[in-house]
Amino acid sequence: MNSTRPFRYAFRPTLSLWAAFALITALTISPVSPCLAANAAESTVADLSGFEGHWQRVEVSESDADRESAIEKAVKGLNWIVRKMASGVLRRSTAPPLELQFAWDGQQLHQGIVGKDGEFSRLIELDGDLRVLKDNRGVDFASAWTWTDQGLRLRWEQHQAIGNNVYRLDEAAQTLTVRHTIIVTAISNVEPIVFQSRFNRTDVPARSAAGLHDIARTTSD
Numbered sequence: 001m002n003s004t005r006p007f008r009y010a011f012r013p014t015l016s017l018w019a020a021f022a023l024i025t026a027l028t029i030s031p032v033s034p035c036l037a038a039n040a041a042e043s044t045v046a047d048l049s050g051f052e053g054h055w056q057r058v059e060v061s062e063s064d065a066d067r068e069s070a071i072e073k074a075v076k077g078l079n080w081i082v083r084k085m086a087s088g089v090l091r092r093s094t095a096p097p098l099e100l101q102f103a104w105d106g107q108q109l110h111q112g113i114v115g116k117d118g119e120f121s122r123l124i125e126l127d128g129d130l131r132v133l134k135d136n137r138g139v140d141f142a143s144a145w146t147w148t149d150q151g152l153r154l155r156w157e158q159h160q161a162i163g164n165n166v167y168r169l170d171e172a173a174q175t176l177t178v179r180h181t182i183i184v185t186a187i188s189n190v191e192p193i194v195f196q197s198r199f200n201r202t203d204v205p206a207r208s209a210a211g212l213h214d215i216a217r218t219t220s221d
Helices: 006-011 012-021 039-043 060-074 078-095 209-213
Strands: 053-058 099-104 109-115 118-124 130-134 140-148 152-159 161-171 173-185 193-201
Touching: 053 060, 060 078, 060 193
Parallel strands: none
Antiparallel strands: 053 099, 053 193, 099 109, 109 118, 130 140, 140 152, 152 161, 161 173, 173 193
């Protein structure tokens, strides 16, 4: 009689995945690139004021289909049980937010994100240093910002995933494209998940920089 032990073990990675992937946003949603090491001089002179405004996600059905295709490609190296569980969790947890806000305070840019779990914000400091903050749920996230020839790049780290997002404005500064790259560290044999989301500028004014910055708190421990 065959033992059921291997079958039971096959589910173990998914138990930790559930907690881990619940923290991942499209931010997020986005492998960490050598371009993150952009020199400080280039980063500090970047004019980020064009990002200011309220942005609404568009082409949701098309981009979600591309994202789900990227997930299926990334998990194809897993056995079928883990693949089915992991792909379901990833589809639910990697959706980009429906809204983004950027506020310019005259010197620095602040980003605000509105998602199904509430909202949080972060100050954009173009020095490439990882800073640990807490979001509105009290969950730690580390992020670092740099300016590259591809656009504004956010490197992020959470407990069981890392990645980066690249924010790029079109020439008229009316459409914002975000390239997301997610690397799952909670389980092996998962390829990087890469997809894009698009946002259009709206007529709704963004929250003030002071209001956005109050949402996120620096970790004290």
